[in-house]
Amino acid sequence: MDISNIMAGHCHYNAAISPQSGPERMKKADIEEFYRRLAKENPEPKGELNYKNPYTLLVAVVLSAQATDVGVNKATKELFKIVDTPEKMLKLGERKLKSHIKTIGLYNSKAKNVMKLSKMLVEEHASEVPQDRDALQKLPGVGRKTANVVLNIAFGEPTIAVDTHLFRLGNRLGLAPGKTPLEVEQKLEKNTPQKYMRHAHHWLILHGRYVCKARKPDCPACVVNDLCKFKGKTTV
Ligand code: SF4
Numbered sequence: 605m606d607i608s609n610i611m612a613g614h615c616h617y618n619a620a621i622s623p624q625s626g627p628e629r630m631k632k633a634d635i636e637e638f639y640r641r642l643a644k645e646n647p648e649p650k651g652e653l654n655y656k657n658p659y660t661l662l663v664a665v666v667l668s669a670q671a672t673d674v675g676v677n678k679a680t681k682e683l684f685k686i687v688d689t690p691e692k693m694l695k696l697g698e699r700k701l702k703s704h705i706k707t708i709g710l711y712n713s714k715a716k717n718v719m720k721l722s723k724m725l726v727e728e729h730a731s732e733v734p735q736d737r738d739a740l741q742k743l744p745g746v747g748r749k750t751a752n753v754v755l756n757i758a759f760g761e762p763t764i765a766v767d768t769h770l771f772r773l774g775n776r777l778g779l780a781p782g783k784t785p786l787e788v789e790q791k792l793e794k795n796t797p798q799k800y801m802r803h804a805h806h807w808l809i810l811h812g813r814y815v816c817k818a819r820k821p822d823c824p825a826c827v828v829n830d831l832c833k834f835k836g837k838t839t840v
Contacts, residue, residue, distance in 0.1 A: 628833040630778040632795075638779070639800035641827045642807040649806035651757055653677065658733035658758035659725070660684050663693070663718055665753050666745045671708045679705045690722035690731050717745030735759045749785070753805070762801035764792045769812025770805070776816065778833030 630638065652673040655661035660680070668676045683704040687693050693701065702715045721743040725731055733754065734740055740751035752765035764770070766785040770792070774780035780791035796804045815822050823829055823837040 628778050629781065630795075630831060630833055634831040635779060635795050636797050638777075638828050638831050639797060639804065639807065642811060643800060643803070645827060646807065646810065649803050649810055651753075651806055651809070654680060654684070656684055656688050658754065659690060660688050661758050662721070662733050662740075662743075662746070662750075662754050665750045666717055666721070667705060667708055667714050669714070669745075669750075670710065675708055679708050690725040693718065693722040694726065714745065720744040721746065733758065735761075748789075752789075756802075756805050760802065762793075762798075762804075764789055764796065764801070764805045764808075766792070767809065768818075770808050772818060773808055773812050773816055776821075776832075776834045777828075 653661070653664045653668060654677045655664045664676055664680055667680070683701070687696050698715050698719045701718060702711060705711045705715060708714065724743055725733065729739070735755065735758075737748075737751050737755060740746050740754060741748060746754075749765045749767060752763040755761040756763045756765065766774070766789040771782075771785050771788050774782060774788035774792060780788050780795055782788035782791055792804065792808075793801075800807075811828075812818075815826050821834070821838055823832075823834075824839065826832070829837070
């Protein structure tokens with residue numbers, strides 16, 4: 605798979621990228637300017653998943669794998685009215701949880717993970733969501749990306765969770781080219797000026813979702829067009 609496919613949005617992760625075909629890299633000063641403009645447009649960016657506390661955020665992020673935030677929000681609207689702690693989730697039980705989330709893809713396995721992680725939180729973390737990457741990643745259904753989202757949103761840590769949007773943007777714009785989500789994450793953490801770290805994840809997700817879209821980026825309307833290194837920019 606060629607990197608042009610990734611940059612153009614035709615695949616997700618794991619594509620082999622030959623170093624020769626990699627994108628031009630954005631310069632340090634341009635990266636600073638890139639974030640300055642995104643920050644100016646949206647000084648306090650918010651994620652689009654609804655939650656009430658760190659626990660419901662964790663559940664929402666686990667449910668959101670390969671699903672849209674809008675779809676997850678619809679399913680959790682009623683659920684989070686009655687369940688906002690791991691104890692309440694255990695009391696609700698797997699069968700009733702499934703009936704709340706059955707509109708979400710992979711709901712069977714997600715329901716199992718939510719029940720197991722709730723049990724672990726009660727038994728091993730005094731019913732609190734741990735502010736610790738390793739402890740989070742030991743919870744069923746929680747990978748590095750989910751842990752980073754929870755650390756960033758619930759605890760304000762300057763982590764950058766690389767999802768399909770960030771992976772595409774890192775490569776397409778020359779912001780943080782990498783062959784794997786982890787490589788892009790590490791480069792973003794290295795390249796992102798400290799003062800923009802806290803919100804970088806949200807700015808990049810929102811830019812990827814609404815402007816620098818996978819199949820047809822809206823380059824004419826893009827505020828960072830002159831800084832971006834993508835060779836296939838759209839003109840209409
Ligand atoms: S100009 Fe903007 S929308 Fe177009 S590829 Fe670059 S960052 Fe994405």
